[in-house]
Amino acid sequence: MTKIYLFLLFLLGLTTSSFSQTPFPTENVLWDQAYIGFGGFPLPEYFVLCGDTTISNQTYNKLYQIYPSLVDENHQLTYIGGTRSEGEQVYLRRRDNEEILFYDFSLEVGDSVQIKSAYPDFFGDYDVQMEVSEVGTTMVGGMQRKTIHFIYNFTHEEIWIEGIGSTDGLITRGLFVEPFISDYEPFLVCFKQDNITQYQVDDEFLCSDFTYEGDCQSTTSTDEVEVNIFTVAPNPFRETIRIHFENRIEGTPQVQLFDLAGKGVSINYSIGSQNIEIKTALKEPGIYFLQLVDERTNQVLLRKKLVSL
Numbered sequence: 001m002t003k004i005y006l007f008l009l010f011l012l013g014l015t016t017s018s019f020s021q022t023p024f025p026t027e028n029v030l031w032d033q034a035y036i037g038f039g040g041f042p043l044p045e046y047f048v049l050c051g052d053t054t055i056s057n058q059t060y061n062k063l064y065q066i067y068p069s070l071v072d073e074n075h076q077l078t079y080i081g082g083t084r085s086e087g088e089q090v091y092l093r094r095r096d097n098e099e100i101l102f103y104d105f106s107l108e109v110g111d112s113v114q115i116k117s118a119y120p121d122f123f124g125d126y127d128v129q130m131e132v133s134e135v136g137t138t139m140v141g142g143m144q145r146k147t148i149h150f151i152y153n154f155t156h157e158e159i160w161i162e163g164i165g166s167t168d169g170l171i172t173r174g175l176f177v178e179p180f181i182s183d184y185e186p187f188l189v190c191f192k193q194d195n196i197t198q199y200q201v202d203d204e205f206l207c208s209d210f211t212y213e214g215d216c217q218s219t220t221s222t223d224e225v226e227v228n229i230f231t232v233a234p235n236p237f238r239e240t241i242r243i244h245f246e247n248r249i250e251g252t253p254q255v256q257l258f259d260l261a262g263k264g265v266s267i268n269y270s271i272g273s274q275n276i277e278i279k280t281a282l283k284e285p286g287i288y289f290l291q292l293v294d295e296r297t298n299q300v301l302l303r304k305k306l307v308s309l
Contacts, residue, residue: 008105023231024163025193029269031165032207033188045065045066046066047171048064049061055082055097058093060081067077068210076299077299081118090103094119096120100118100185105162108193110131110132114127116136121302122305123172130158131150132149132150135147141193141199145161145164158173161191164191168187174270212222224309230246232304241277242285246274249274255291258288260289265282267280286308287306287307291304
């Protein structure tokens with residue numbers, strides 16, 4: 001009996017050691033994602049960790065969203081925030097400088113976790129609770145990694161993969177706990193490290209050959225990532241949209257408005273020192289995306305979901 005007990009302990013030790021903790025990445029990674037837009041067509045988007053910065057004596061890895069250019073290497077980048085890890089918890093310092101829990105890979109069956117919006121400028125400042133329904137493993141780069149499963153709204157399953165993030169998209173975990181627009185459905189396609197595909201969700205959508213070779217130099221001094229806080233009103237809107245910035249607008253940003261298919265919409269706008277007024281002549285009500293781009297750096301300063309009445 002003692003020999004059997006020791007043998008079982010030995011097997012348990014082998015099992016435990018084979019699933020060692022995988023830390024959240026800090027560099028040379030790319031999340032290849034897509035979202036279902038108007039007409040059910042998948043549109044690509046990417047996320048990279050690019051350089052680091054020190055804020056309030058904490059070092060963060062800077063997270064950017066990339067909208068690839070179809071004609072050249074002049075891709076549009078949106079700063080999302082900075083990530084850091086403490087054990088199995090990952091934290092995100094958002095654009096508004098609030099630090100939130102990004103992921104918790106220590107969760108077990110029956111545990112609950114409170115999730116706040118990672119990108120409130122675009123998705124709204126949602127704050128939801130999720131409960132773990134199952135814990136398992138999956139193969140990533142030839143190694144077993146922990147998976148954490150959530151089921152909500154009766155049928156929707158979201159899976160967190162240790163060291164990667166959510167199958168519902170890196171920054172959109174918990175997005176579908178509460179009702180959201182059905183015409184925007186983000187999902188993870190694959191995860192790359194050092195330009196090598198480590199994980200692909202399934203064979204329905206193939207991993208693209210997109211790579212980002214931008215300047216990712218680390219900072220050497222303490223700095224706050226400068227983000228000009230803004231408000232957009234009204235939303236929903238009819239003809240006029242007004243943007244007010246907390247600080248003075250630097251340069252002359254390019255203002256763009258897109259429909260769900262990614263097609264540009266004709267607008268007129270005027271720019272003041274802290275305000276932008278936009279005039280539209282939309283013929284159809286619906287969901288639109290407002291975007292401001294810094295013409296000097298091609299970085300996206302603002303991206304906001306709007307509803308036209």
